[in-house]
Amino acid sequence: MKFIKVKSYEEMSRQAANIISAQVILKPNCVLGLATGSTPIGTYKQLIEWYKKGDIDFSNTLSVNLDEYVGLDSNNDQSYRYFMENNFFKGINIKAQNTYVPCGIAKDLDKECKEYDENIKKLGGIDLQLLGIGIDGHIGFNEPADSFEKNTHIVDLHESTIEANSRFFADIADVPKKAITMGMVSIMQAKRILLIANGKNKEDILNKALFGPITPKIPASILQLHPDITVIYSEA
Numbered sequence: 001m002k003f004i005k006v007k008s009y010e011e012m013s014r015q016a017a018n019i020i021s022a023q024v025i026l027k028p029n030c031v032l033g034l035a036t037g038s039t040p041i042g043t044y045k046q047l048i049e050w051y052k053k054g055d056i057d058f059s060n061t062l063s064v065n066l067d068e069y070v071g072l073d074s075n076n077d078q079s080y081r082y083f084m085e086n087n088f089f090k091g092i093n094i095k096a097q098n099t100y101v102p103c104g105i106a107k108d109l110d111k112e113c114k115e116y117d118e119n120i121k122k123l124g125g126i127d128l129q130l131l132g133i134g135i136d137g138h139i140g141f142n143e144p145a146d147s148f149e150k151n152t153h154i155v156d157l158h159e160s161t162i163e164a165n166s167r168f169f170a171d172i173a174d175v176p177k178k179a180i181t182m183g184m185v186s187i188m189q190a191k192r193i194l195l196i197a198n199g200k201n202k203e204d205i206l207n208k209a210l211f212g213p214i215t216p217k218i219p220a221s222i223l224q225l226h227p228d229i230t231v232i233y234s235e236a
């Protein structure tokens with residue numbers, strides 16, 4: 001594991017964007033595993049800036065997102081599809097048909113989960129997976145549980161996640177209680193993983209996840225078993 005501690009959110013974002021852009025330059029048709037949340041916003045901003053300067057071309061790049069709220073459609077400004085369009089996709093030249101986010105309003109959610117995994121397989125797996133980490137140790141929406149969930153699945157969000165994410169909603173009651181999330185197989189089979197975290201409130205869980213016992217009670221702890229993971233942490 002490569003652990004990089006930096007001084008600011010901007011530095012974390014710049015270094016993460018550097019790794020992602022190197023991946024896209026080396027393999028223009030790579031599959032990027034992408035994340036939502038407040039942590040990666042600066043990374044996406046930096047990538048958009050470099051794209052606008054002509055330094056990166058996403059025209060052959062594919063993306064698969066980690067998760068989506070159940071019940072929110074792409075027009076809902078709290079859906080992760082909406083987040084990705086507005087914080088990243090519309091600022092770069094990735095083709096709409098090459099971007100995949102689980103569909104939270106699929107009639108048959110189990111089928112959606114199965115097809116999401118099949119699609120990732122069909123794309124040849126993920127070349128570089130970007131991850132954030134929740135204060136309960138979740139990655140994607142893989143919440144603490146008694147066992148690691150292998151495949152894309154529907155999950156009941158934990159109270160702490162609902163509370164943490166309520167800052168984006170008008171009322172905590174509006175936060176969806178369920179989500180669809182990629183499971184550990186697609187994440188762990190990514191050729192490379194890039195985990196970013198910022199803020200003092202992430203330090204404790206990051207330490208437990210990266211240096212403590214590997215346990216499904218702290219889903220991110222499974223990342224210790226990945227052969228090529230880079231972690232960038234900014235305290236500020």
Ligand code: PGA
Nearest residue numbers: 037038039040132133134
């Ligand atoms: P955050 O969320 O980036 O908004 O802190 C991270 C996560 O929940 O995975």
